[in-house]
Amino acid sequence: MQITEIHVERANLAAACAVSSDITVGDGHVLFQIERFAMTANNVTYAAHGVDIRYWDFFPAPEGFGIVPVWGFARVAESRAVGIEVGARVYGYWPMASHALLRPAKASARGFVDAAAHRLPLPPVYNGYEYAGDAWGPETLQCLFRPLYITSFVLDCMLAASPAQTLILTSASSKTSLGLAHAARGRQRLVGLTSPANRGFVEATGYYDDVIAYGDVGALAAVPGPAALIDFAGNGDVRRDVHTQLGDRLIESHLVGDTHWQADGGGPLPGPEPRWFFAPNVIVERVAEWGNDGFQQRLLAAWSGFAATTGWLQLAEIAGEAAVMARWQALVAGGIDPAQGVVASV
Numbered sequence: 001m002q003i004t005e006i007h008v009e010r011a012n013l014a015a016a017c018a019v020s021s022d023i024t025v026g027d028g029h030v031l032f033q034i035e036r037f038a039m040t041a042n043n044v045t046y047a048a049h050g051v052d053i054r055y056w057d058f059f060p061a062p063e064g065f066g067i068v069p070v071w072g073f074a075r076v077a078e079s080r081a082v083g084i085e086v087g088a089r090v091y092g093y094w095p096m097a098s099h100a101l102l103r104p105a106k107a108s109a110r111g112f113v114d115a116a117a118h119r120l121p122l123p124p125v126y127n128g129y130e131y132a133g134d135a136w137g138p139e140t141l142q143c144l145f146r147p148l149y150i151t152s153f154v155l156d157c158m159l160a161a162s163p164a165q166t167l168i169l170t171s172a173s174s175k176t177s178l179g180l181a182h183a184a185r186g187r188q189r190l191v192g193l194t195s196p197a198n199r200g201f202v203e204a205t206g207y208y209d210d211v212i213a214y215g216d217v218g219a220l221a222a223v224p225g226p227a228a229l230i231d232f233a234g235n236g237d238v239r240r241d242v243h244t245q246l247g248d249r250l251i252e253s254h255l256v257g258d259t260h261w262q263a264d265g266g267g268p269l270p271g272p273e274p275r276w277f278f279a280p281n282v283i284v285e286r287v288a289e290w291g292n293d294g295f296q297q298r299l300l301a302a303w304s305g306f307a308a309t310t311g312w313l314q315l316a317e318i319a320g321e322a323a324v325m326a327r328w329q330a331l332v333a334g335g336i337d338p339a340q341g342v343v344a345s346v
Contacts, residue, residue, distance in 0.1 A: 001022065004018055004321055005021075005059075005096070017325075023099070023101060025079075028080060030076055030081050031076075031100075032074035033074060033098065034072065037094055039070065039343075040331070040342075041174050042148055047332075084107065093129075102129070110130055111130040113129070144175065145310075149176075150299065152176050153179070153299050154282040154283055155180050155254075155282075159230070162252060170238055172208060174338070176256065181207035182207050190208045191209065192210070193238065194214070214235075225251075228252035229253045243270050247271060248271070253271065254275055313340075314339050324345075
């Protein structure tokens with residue numbers, strides 16, 4: 001069986017190439033044909049943190065290259081594992097590729113985990129796979145939002161206990177930011193920071209109380225404190241502007257994403273030290289508190305409310321290695337329409 005993978009240069013994320021090779025399915029393994037996956041700014045965050053958070057380790061590539069993880073659906077093309085049937089469709093974490101070879105374990109009616117040796121030390125949240133179902137609604141929405149909305153949901157769980165009166169969200173047009181804004185609205189004041197080009201779109205969603213362009217951070221002087229910054233953009237210059245403008249009124253600073261990963265700002269910041277938010281850790285805490293069923297019930301209830309408001313989304317589907325690489329380069333460059341959701345296949 002021949003498969004195709006998209007390899008990205010670790011030192012130059014915009015550089016990508018398609019590499020084809022033959023693969024053999026050994027005992028205990030299953031080959032999946034990846035049918036559809038989302039391409040969002042979240043994937044750029046995975047690549048930008050491929051080394052320090054080990055995202056490159058999920059799907060190994062040759063020295064100097066990485067395979068970007070994506071979320072979506074795949075079908076069993078060949079199975080040499082007990083209990084995994086050819087034709088079964090599965091949702092989960094895949095390589096940006098045409099196929100993926102997994103070693104399923106702990107199989108149940110719901111799904112399984114990939115027990116490949118190189119994945120055992122990695123966060124277990126990414127190693128679980130579920131059989132396709134309709135609890136989350138249309139598959140295109142699942143591809144685009146399901147992993148991102150889980151982050152929005154657990155962020156909201158954390159921020160619900162914050163004494164902050166105002167939440168300031170950078171990259172306000174990103175899907176994770178929009179999900180959080182919808183979940184938190186009415187509880188705390190919501191301020192979205194975005195590019196001038198995306199300001200109209202962000203305002204039209206109706207999720208935020210105020211929308212401010214990055215160049216107008218001085219307008220934050222009018223928002224009530226104490227405040228918390230939730231940074232989805234990862235632009236150090238913007239982060240410094242917010243910290244400097246708010247001073248002592250800023251009591252929390254959370255780093256979530258890196259849609260503007262090229263700008264680091266440099267040097268220590270005034271106010272609270274920014275802390276990296278790693279969703280899998282919070283998910284484990286919430287599951288321990290609520291139980292898995294309780295977590296899923298709360299999550300799906302919140303998701304249903306948000307999904308009903310996504311009429312602004314314009315869906316697009318692309319296919320083929322050339323189209324996927326072009327979309328990847330656009331994501332890395334930041335040249336994407338926030339109203340568009342792209343679902344792809346190699």
